[in-house]
Amino acid sequence: MSHPLKNLLLGPWWALALLTPAKSFRDNPLIGSRRLNDWGLHAWRLRTAHALAAQRRERLASLVSPQDRAAFERDGFVLRTEALPPAVFERLRERVLAHRAPAREMVQGDTVTRRIALDAAFLRAQPEVREFLAGPLWHGLTRYVGSFDQEPVGYVQTILSQVRKAAPDPQTRLHADTFHPTVKAWLFLTDVEADAGAFCYVPGSHRLSPERLAWERELSLEAARHADRYTARGSFRVARESLPALGLPPPRAFDVPANTLVVADTFGFHARGPAVRPSVRIELWGYGRRNPFLPWVGADPLSWPGIAQARAPAYWRAMDWREACGGKRSPWRDAGLLTPNAPPRSLE
Numbered sequence: 001m002s003h004p005l006k007n008l009l010l011g012p013w014w015a016l017a018l019l020t021p022a023k024s025f026r027d028n029p030l031i032g033s034r035r036l037n038d039w040g041l042h043a044w045r046l047r048t049a050h051a052l053a054a055q056r057r058e059r060l061a062s063l064v065s066p067q068d069r070a071a072f073e074r075d076g077f078v079l080r081t082e083a084l085p086p087a088v089f090e091r092l093r094e095r096v097l098a099h100r101a102p103a104r105e106m107v108q109g110d111t112v113t114r115r116i117a118l119d120a121a122f123l124r125a126q127p128e129v130r131e132f133l134a135g136p137l138w139h140g141l142t143r144y145v146g147s148f149d150q151e152p153v154g155y156v157q158t159i160l161s162q163v164r165k166a167a168p169d170p171q172t173r174l175h176a177d178t179f180h181p182t183v184k185a186w187l188f189l190t191d192v193e194a195d196a197g198a199f200c201y202v203p204g205s206h207r208l209s210p211e212r213l214a215w216e217r218e219l220s221l222e223a224a225r226h227a228d229r230y231t232a233r234g235s236f237r238v239a240r241e242s243l244p245a246l247g248l249p250p251p252r253a254f255d256v257p258a259n260t261l262v263v264a265d266t267f268g269f270h271a272r273g274p275a276v277r278p279s280v281r282i283e284l285w286g287y288g289r290r291n292p293f294l295p296w297v298g299a300d301p302l303s304w305p306g307i308a309q310a311r312a313p314a315y316w317r318a319m320d321w322r323e324a325c326g327g328k329r330s331p332w333r334d335a336g337l338l339t340p341n342a343p344p345r346s347l348e
Helices: 003-019 034-039 041-063 066-075 086-098 120-125 127-134 136-146 210-220 308-324
Strands: 077-080 101-108 111-117 153-161 183-188 199-201 261-265 270-272 279-288 333-338
Touching: 034 041, 041 136, 041 210, 066 077, 066 136, 077 136, 086 127, 111 308, 111 333, 120 127, 120 308, 127 136, 127 279, 136 183, 136 261, 136 279, 153 308
Parallel strands: none
Antiparallel strands: 077 261, 101 111, 101 333, 111 153, 153 279, 183 261, 183 279, 199 270
C-alpha cells in the first residue's frame, strides 16, 4: 500500500486513537509526531487524563480509608502488611501453591514470568481467593487507585529470576507503564527480599508535576525514533540519575513479608528490582487499565460477572489465534498444567 493511500485510510483511525489509551509513538504517526508534540499534543493528553482521573477518584473516595487516601496522595501506592488475618492467609497460600491449573510463561532476558488466570474455574476451586478479591480491601484500593469502578484482570503470578544465561530482565529498568494513571496490585504469597527481584517504586512519581510534564514533553519529541523500543511504544524509561532533576527520591524496594498487599499507580516510575541470585516471587497480581478520557467511573461491561473472569484466557486465545494466522508470535507460551511454584517450562 502506498504511503499517501495508507495515510488516507488510516488517518481517521489514528486521530480517534488520540482519545483512547493508545500510547505507541512508533505505531501511530499522530501520537509520535514531533510537530504535534512540540505544539503540545502529548502534554494535553497527559493533563487531560490526569485531571479526569482526579475527578473520578473523588467519586470513589468512600471506598478507602482516609489514611490510605493520604498514603496514596503522598506516595502513589498503598502498602498493607498482614492484609489478611494470619490463619486465613496461611490457608489461602497453602491451597494456591498446591493448585495445578493452566499456566502461561513469558521469557524476558534471564527471567521467566508465569501467570495462572484467576478465571471462573480457579475461583470455584479457591474460595479464599474469591473472597479476598471481593473483599473491601482489594475491591476498594484497586478501584480508587485505578480511578475506575472496574474489576482488575487477575492472575497468580510467579517471577522466576536468573533461571537462564541471558541479558538482564528488561523490567528491571525504571519506567512508567503509560501516560495516564493505571493500577497494579500485588498480594505477596512469599517473602520478598530487596535483592531478589523485589518490586520497586519511586515515591511521589505518580504526580504530574511541572518537572515531570516538561520531561514527558521533551521525550515525546523523539520517542517515535527512540532506540529503546519500550519508550518508543509509550512506556517511558527513566534513568536513576535523572530522578533528582525531577524532584524525586530514589526508588524504594519492597522488602516485605508474605501477606503484604501493595496497590500502586503505575504512571509512577517502578521496576522489578535486580536479583543477585536465582529467586522466586509468587503473588496474587491484578491490573486495571481503561480509557483515561472517560468522565464516568463505572458502566464497564468487561467487569460484569462471567465476563470479568474470562478476560485473561480470552486474551491468551487471541494471541494464539494471531500467531496461527501468520501474525506476531505470542510471548505467552502454553506451559500446561502447573502449580505456581513449579520449575519453569519455557526456557527457549
